[in-house]
Amino acid sequence: MINPDTKKRVGLVSLGCPKALVDSERILTELRKDGYDIVPTYKDADVVVVNTCGFIDSAKKESLDTIGEALNENGKVIVTGCMGANAEDITAVHPNVLAVSGPHAYEQVVGAVHEHVPPTKEHDPFVDLIPAQGIKLTPRHYAYLKISEGCNHRCTFCIIPSMRGDLVSRPANDVLAEAEGLVKSGVKELLVISQDTSAYGVDRKYRTEFHDGRPVKTKMLDLCEALGDLGVWVRLHYVYPYPHVDDVIPLMAAGKVLPYLDIPFQHGSPKILKAMKRPGSIDNTLARIKKWREICPELTIRSTFIVGFPGETEEDFQQLLDFITEAQLDRVGAFSYSAVDGAAANELGEHVPEEIKEQRLERFMILQAQISADRLQRKIGKTIDVIIDEIDEEGAIGRSQADAPEIDGMVYLNDELNHQPGDIVSVKITHADEHDLWGESISQ
Numbered sequence: 001m002i003n004p005d006t007k008k009r010v011g012l013v014s015l016g017c018p019k020a021l022v023d024s025e026r027i028l029t030e031l032r033k034d035g036y037d038i039v040p041t042y043k044d045a046d047v048v049v050v051n052t053c054g055f056i057d058s059a060k061k062e063s064l065d066t067i068g069e070a071l072n073e074n075g076k077v078i079v080t081g082c083m084g085a086n087a088e089d090i091t092a093v094h095p096n097v098l099a100v101s102g103p104h105a106y107e108q109v110v111g112a113v114h115e116h117v118p119p120t121k122e123h124d125p126f127v128d129l130i131p132a133q134g135i136k137l138t139p140r141h142y143a144y145l146k147i148s149e150g151c152n153h154r155c156t157f158c159i160i161p162s163m164r165g166d167l168v169s170r171p172a173n174d175v176l177a178e179a180e181g182l183v184k185s186g187v188k189e190l191l192v193i194s195q196d197t198s199a200y201g202v203d204r205k206y207r208t209e210f211h212d213g214r215p216v217k218t219k220m221l222d223l224c225e226a227l228g229d230l231g232v233w234v235r236l237h238y239v240y241p242y243p244h245v246d247d248v249i250p251l252m253a254a255g256k257v258l259p260y261l262d263i264p265f266q267h268g269s270p271k272i273l274k275a276m277k278r279p280g281s282i283d284n285t286l287a288r289i290k291k292w293r294e295i296c297p298e299l300t301i302r303s304t305f306i307v308g309f310p311g312e313t314e315e316d317f318q319q320l321l322d323f324i325t326e327a328q329l330d331r332v333g334a335f336s337y338s339a340v341d342g343a344a345a346n347e348l349g350e351h352v353p354e355e356i357k358e359q360r361l362e363r364f365m366i367l368q369a370q371i372s373a374d375r376l377q378r379k380i381g382k383t384i385d386v387i388i389d390e391i392d393e394e395g396a397i398g399r400s401q402a403d404a405p406e407i408d409g410m411v412y413l414n415d416e417l418n419h420q421p422g423d424i425v426s427v428k429i430t431h432a433d434e435h436d437l438w439g440e441s442i443s444q
Helices: 018-033 057-073 087-091 106-116 160-164 172-184 220-230 243-253 270-276 282-295 314-327 354-377
Strands: 009-014 047-052 077-081 142-146 189-193 208-211 214-217 233-236 260-262 300-307 331-336 383-392 395-400 411-414 424-432 437-441
Touching: 009 018, 009 057, 018 047, 018 077, 018 106, 018 142, 018 189, 047 057, 047 106, 057 077, 057 087, 077 106, 142 172, 172 189, 172 208, 172 214, 172 220, 189 220, 214 220, 220 233, 220 243, 233 260, 243 282, 270 314, 282 314, 300 314, 300 354, 314 354, 331 354, 354 424, 383 411, 383 437, 395 424, 411 424
Parallel strands: 009 047, 047 077, 142 189, 189 233, 260 300, 300 331, 411 437
Antiparallel strands: 208 214, 383 395, 383 424, 395 411, 424 437
């Protein structure tokens, strides 16, 4: 019998986006296969892995602070993730880290752990059972499904391609096999993620694969159709507004895929969008949004925007306000432009003063808060499906089909303690503010 006290223990801190979280899940799965125990505290770990984010300066600071904390609390630290793509940015501040690797460098991370904390020789893979779906860092009832890595776009504010490379799509049969495994393990909601979900398969020339004897193209529409047959919620994130996104809307109207689109529009000024190297036809975008809602009235659109991009004038900013007023987007995130080392936008002229950036961001968020509140008010009196995330002393807390985990709103069912995480219940909405909903479950 293996003595658990002899097994080596690894702690992991995962920072940044859901794509990084999936990387962390894979690292942990590989380490568990090799006989390591995963522990939640610095003091219990023989080594700590920090999966960093390097998208913007505030994320880099958080990563460096976390590495410093891990060094102080534990002493043995291995660094990976997006910030690790430029190792000197880390070693210049923390020269005592054991190893540094870039994003999705699973083998390098596992190799570094083996080198500095070798696994126990009495490890028995038949005793240390690993769940078929691998180690997951999300609750049991939902999971992120990464369909590709990298991005072919060269948006001037973004350095993701320099860190994660060009688009590399997973074969459709691999994605579907993972999705089926997750569903069999109890997952009720699949959150499809990538750097550019709409571009899925373009690098593979939309090659046809076979899954359970059925042909399926490595293409966004075909993948959505196949995922829609699994009988769970399927939510699409990081959708670039290509024309073929229109083809997915009927699947949403038919209930095959959640009526939810996460599309980062980024701005409402054609001039600024051109400077960003983003699609710049605002009239076409607004027309498409209108058409989508005609086909699928329940569609929720989430987006992100950058305020104070270099060269943004008051006229440009007003065009942005006009755009969100006309588009009436349901969920919106925004941040003021921050120069990131290596981003082409840094070389653009007419940088907006910080004070004006912050003023514009505040004006933007005040307007969007009112839009969001108005749209949520329309849900009062309606009955909607809600997936329960947790139960606390005040009742059940869940999300509607319009709400992704951690970034959107919640649905509160006060005094309802008879639900379990993962339950999907019918709820009549009784109250709303600018972000969240309150309601009461109804008998089926």
